[in-house]
Amino acid sequence: MAVEVRKDHFEQLKHLLEVKDEEGIKKLLSPLHASDIAKIFKELRTEDVVRIFKLLPPEVASEVILEVDEQLRKELIASISPARLVEVVDEMATDDATDVISELSFEDAKQVLEGIGREDAIEVQKLLRYPEDTAGGKMQTELVSVIEDATVEETIEELRKKSEEIENISSVFVVDSQGRLTGVVPLDRLILAKPYMRIKDIAEKDPIKVSTDVDQEEVARIFQKYDLLSLPVVDENNRLVGRITVDDVVDVIEEEIFEDFYRMASLNIGEHVLDPPMRSFRMRYPWLLLNLLTASIAAGVVKAFEGTIENMVVLAALMPIVAGLGGNAATQTITVVVRGLALGEIELRNAGKVLFKEAVVGLANGLLVGAVAALVSYIIGANMVIGLLLFLAMTANLLIAGLSGALIPLVLKWFNADPALSSSIFVTACTDVGGFFTFLGLAALFMRLGIL
Amino acid sequence: MAVEVRKDHFEQLKHLLEVKDEEGIKKLLSPLHASDIAKIFKELRTEDVVRIFKLLPPEVASEVILEVDEQLRKELIASISPARLVEVVDEMATDDATDVISELSFEDAKQVLEGIGREDAIEVQKLLRYPEDTAGGKMQTELVSVIEDATVEETIEELRKKSEEIENISSVFVVDSQGRLTGVVPLDRLILAKPYMRIKDIAEKDPIKVSTDVDQEEVARIFQKYDLLSLPVVDENNRLVGRITVDDVVDVIEEEIFEDFYRMASLNIGEHVLDPPMRSFRMRYPWLLLNLLTASIAAGVVKAFEGTIENMVVLAALMPIVAGLGGNAATQTITVVVRGLALGEIELRNAGKVLFKEAVVGLANGLLVGAVAALVSYIIGANMVIGLLLFLAMTANLLIAGLSGALIPLVLKWFNADPALSSSIFVTACTDVGGFFTFLGLAALFMRLGIL
Numbered sequence: 001m002a003v004e005v006r007k008d009h010f011e012q013l014k015h016l017l018e019v020k021d022e023e024g025i026k027k028l029l030s031p032l033h034a035s036d037i038a039k040i041f042k043e044l045r046t047e048d049v050v051r052i053f054k055l056l057p058p059e060v061a062s063e064v065i066l067e068v069d070e071q072l073r074k075e076l077i078a079s080i081s082p083a084r085l086v087e088v089v090d091e092m093a094t095d096d097a098t099d100v101i102s103e104l105s106f107e108d109a110k111q112v113l114e115g116i117g118r119e120d121a122i123e124v125q126k127l128l129r130y131p132e133d134t135a136g137g138k139m140q141t142e143l144v145s146v147i148e149d150a151t152v153e154e155t156i157e158e159l160r161k162k163s164e165e166i167e168n169i170s171s172v173f174v175v176d177s178q179g180r181l182t183g184v185v186p187l188d189r190l191i192l193a194k195p196y197m198r199i200k201d202i203a204e205k206d207p208i209k210v211s212t213d214v215d216q217e218e219v220a221r222i223f224q225k226y227d228l229l230s231l232p233v234v235d236e237n238n239r240l241v242g243r244i245t246v247d248d249v250v251d252v253i254e255e256e257i258f259e260d261f262y263r264m265a266s267l268n269i270g271e272h273v274l275d276p277p278m279r280s281f282r283m284r285y286p287w288l289l290l291n292l293l294t295a296s297i298a299a300g301v302v303k304a305f306e307g308t309i310e311n312m313v314v315l316a317a318l319m320p321i322v323a324g325l326g327g328n329a330a331t332q333t334i335t336v337v338v339r340g341l342a343l344g345e346i347e348l349r350n351a352g353k354v355l356f357k358e359a360v361v362g363l364a365n366g367l368l369v370g371a372v373a374a375l376v377s378y379i380i381g382a383n384m385v386i387g388l389l390l391f392l393a394m395t396a397n398l399l400i401a402g403l404s405g406a407l408i409p410l411v412l413k414w415f416n417a418d419p420a421l422s423s424s425i426f427v428t429a430c431t432d433v434g435g436f437f438t439f440l441g442l443a444a445l446f447m448r449l450g451i452l
Numbered sequence: 453m454a455v456e457v458r459k460d461h462f463e464q465l466k467h468l469l470e471v472k473d474e475e476g477i478k479k480l481l482s483p484l485h486a487s488d489i490a491k492i493f494k495e496l497r498t499e500d501v502v503r504i505f506k507l508l509p510p511e512v513a514s515e516v517i518l519e520v521d522e523q524l525r526k527e528l529i530a531s532i533s534p535a536r537l538v539e540v541v542d543e544m545a546t547d548d549a550t551d552v553i554s555e556l557s558f559e560d561a562k563q564v565l566e567g568i569g570r571e572d573a574i575e576v577q578k579l580l581r582y583p584e585d586t587a588g589g590k591m592q593t594e595l596v597s598v599i600e601d602a603t604v605e606e607t608i609e610e611l612r613k614k615s616e617e618i619e620n621i622s623s624v625f626v627v628d629s630q631g632r633l634t635g636v637v638p639l640d641r642l643i644l645a646k647p648y649m650r651i652k653d654i655a656e657k658d659p660i661k662v663s664t665d666v667d668q669e670e671v672a673r674i675f676q677k678y679d680l681l682s683l684p685v686v687d688e689n690n691r692l693v694g695r696i697t698v699d700d701v702v703d704v705i706e707e708e709i710f711e712d713f714y715r716m717a718s719l720n721i722g723e724h725v726l727d728p729p730m731r732s733f734r735m736r737y738p739w740l741l742l743n744l745l746t747a748s749i750a751a752g753v754v755k756a757f758e759g760t761i762e763n764m765v766v767l768a769a770l771m772p773i774v775a776g777l778g779g780n781a782a783t784q785t786i787t788v789v790v791r792g793l794a795l796g797e798i799e800l801r802n803a804g805k806v807l808f809k810e811a812v813v814g815l816a817n818g819l820l821v822g823a824v825a826a827l828v829s830y831i832i833g834a835n836m837v838i839g840l841l842l843f844l845a846m847t848a849n850l851l852i853a854g855l856s857g858a859l860i861p862l863v864l865k866w867f868n869a870d871p872a873l874s875s876s877i878f879v880t881a882c883t884d885v886g887g888f889f890t891f892l893g894l895a896a897l898f899m900r901l902g903i904l
């Protein structure tokens with residue numbers, strides 16, 4: 001079992017760096033897993049990271065470089081010699097190698113492709129053509145495949161040849177003489193078969209597969225639906241071109257869910273919590289400027305009721321309650337709807353049902369919370385008509401919150417946009433405008449009627 | 453390959469239900485995957501679902517019942533005979549059987565446990581003791597294990613015995629004579645070994661494992677870190693008691709991420725988008741009442757400045773801009789910090805760094821957006837001092853947004869609470885109070901100084 005990283009690892013490492021004991025550093029890091037080394041790197045100064053990285057054996061370095069964040073990866077790549085970079089990339093599976101090479105400058109990429117050997121270079125160049133978020137972009141070309149007529153014995157021989165360079169083999173793929181996928185044999189079935197049997201006789205026929213252009217989100221859904229360990233990828237002629245393994249899919253699922261909620265909060269998915277402040281600033285301010293625009297609309301509504309507020313200034317104090325509750329109720333709705341869309345629980349087909357439901361929930365919450373607000377305001381001695389006003393405006397605005405919280409993601413989906421995109425900004429605009437308009441509008445009406 | 457569910461499936465099914473053609477229904481559904489049948493169930497009336505469910509073979513029914521939502525599961529269980537329920541549960545792996553039995557009434561659970569056979573019942577009763585969100589609660593007892601001294605041939609024989617009832621076998625576990633876990637053999641390694649070899653000689657020694665009490669989030673992290681397909685679970689004496697497979701972990705990862713963002717938006721993780729309205733209402737209103745309380749604090753701040761607003765009523769129109777931008781900027785910060793905590797990118801150790809960063813980003817955004825707001829207000833003809841007021845208040849409030857957006861999750865984490873819990877309600881309270889206080893407070897100060 002790999003050793004877990006502990007506090008004293010850091011202290012020992014700092015000491016070893018000070019006394020420049022390279023052998024000691026190698027010895028300290030050798031039992032650690034690549035992701036733990038990446039974790040340690042986050043805590044050290046970049047110059048120390050570069051020094052340590054040079055000491056790692058290529059197979060460890062190739063894993064570590066995939067675990068660190070994008071920025072450190074760039075710095076590490078810039079710090080090592082072209083020969084060393086070739087050595088490191090050469091240790092990677094084709095999908096990872098493609099990811100790293102796609103981030104390199106043209107010159108560096110060319111040099112690495114020349115260095116890693118003709119066969120691998122051809123595979124990587126093929127993979128570079130697929131968009132990153134498709135099955136083609138996620139697949140690796142390392143797999144074990146045999147012709148239909150092969151025997152179990154021959155299949156095991158093929159497995160033996162490939163097993164050293166390929167990780168996580170859970171099944172063998174079966175192809176016809178044209179390279180078209182015709183079956184899959186899980187390893188447990190292969191073990192139990194007799195050596196002389198034909199592989200096509202023990203294979204699962206017509207296996208689950210995807211073509212290279214399928215979106216990664218759909219790939220993840222197929223893995224979950226069928227509880228797969230690996231999934232074959234075929235080209236437009238059903239020829240086997242790669243496979244996707246479940247460990248890559250786990251990362252996709254995580255990424256897709258985070259992406260939804262990042263979009264809801266108007267964030268760029270590339271932002272990380274320990275990014276330099278100026279990077280975060282650049283990614284966030286455009287959204288806040290958009291928000292300034294939407295907030296100005298709400299301000300315009302209030303401005304239209306200046307006369308009403310002048311008559312009774314306590315309205316200015318109460319209006320943020322109505323707007324604020326609407327904002328949080330709408331956030332509840334939007335979160336539930338975005339999750340439902342992500343999990344495929346709702347589609348445009350049953351959008352009406354969701355809209356109706358959220359309207360009912362909004363109305364029910366509005367009636368309850370509005371009544372409590374009215375009651376409290378009465379108890380602390382406010383005008384009874386003010387209480388009525390709070391009750392009516394809150395009921396209306398929580399209804400608006402339910403409707404807009406459901407409608408905004410659904411409409412975005414309808415236009416094939418991301419249903420979560422900036423929804424929190426749009427929704428607070430709706431509930432601010434709705435809250436101010438109903439509350440101040442009703443107040444103005446009541447004043448005209450002479451009851452306030 | 454399983455047939456995908458299509459629109460005409462629905463129409464055919466509706467027709468078959470009308471004419472009561474049971475054989476036709478069986479034939480239509482037989483090529484479909486359980487998750488597709490569950491999808492179809494969502495679209496039908498409960499009475500039709502109950503009718504169809506009775507026609508499914510037990511092995512399909514057992515999968516479908518795990519795919520439908522909790523409520524429908526309860527209805528289906530209530531609709532079938534005890535004998536049928538036993539039949540259905542009997543088809544499940546122990547982890548799934550445990551989940552279903554734990555939801556039954558005591559009487560029903562007893563009946564099912566008596567029906568499924570002594571051996572399975574003992575396993576399920578053991579599993580029922582572990583909390584649902586721990587390794588013990590997630591594991592299944594179905595696994596292939598052999599004693600260290602077994603040969604490869606004997607191991608394959610054991611695999612043959614178990615392979616029919618166990619799905620997703622990716623490795624064989626090796627135990628000593630006391631049942632203590634000593635090694636793991638992935639199937640590809642087993643295939644390539646000679647029949648006469650001892651299993652302990654080809655096993656990976658000291659394998660990665662967890663004890664039953666490890667939290668499911670930690671289990672998921674171990675799977676991701678080591679790219680595992682299955683993970684052995686041991687008791688306090690290192691005895692092998694079960695295994696967790698990667699397909700269960702995928703669901704855990706999804707659940708944990710959604711849980712974070714649900715908590716941020718003050719939602720109960722059990723809520724689904726197609727729940728009946730009254731269920732959603734009951735889950736949401738307590739949070740909105742809490743929000744009423746926090747919103748009242750913000751209203752109190754505005755109330756304290758009634759005199760200031762009376763002097764210059766345009767302030768009432770501008771103050772929501774300052775508060776609203778603060779709210780959305782804080783949502784950005786909180787989302788980034790909650791994600792960072794979930795991924796383990798930040799811990800309390802580097803909390804200071806995150807706080808400093810978010811303060812800088814908030815300040816920078818405040819200076820920029822405040823300046824734009826001031827400029828716009830000047831262009832549309834507002835008093836220049838009003839512009840200055842907007843600039844100063846927005847800068848201050850976006851700084852408050854950065855600080856509170858980072859502090860609230862970190863403080864919740866510090867107290868061992870969920871860092872996401874209701875953070876959107878608390879954070880809008882901070883930015884509302886902050887926005888109103890700085891904007892109206894500065895306005896009051898400027899008035900006293902005679903410049904406004």
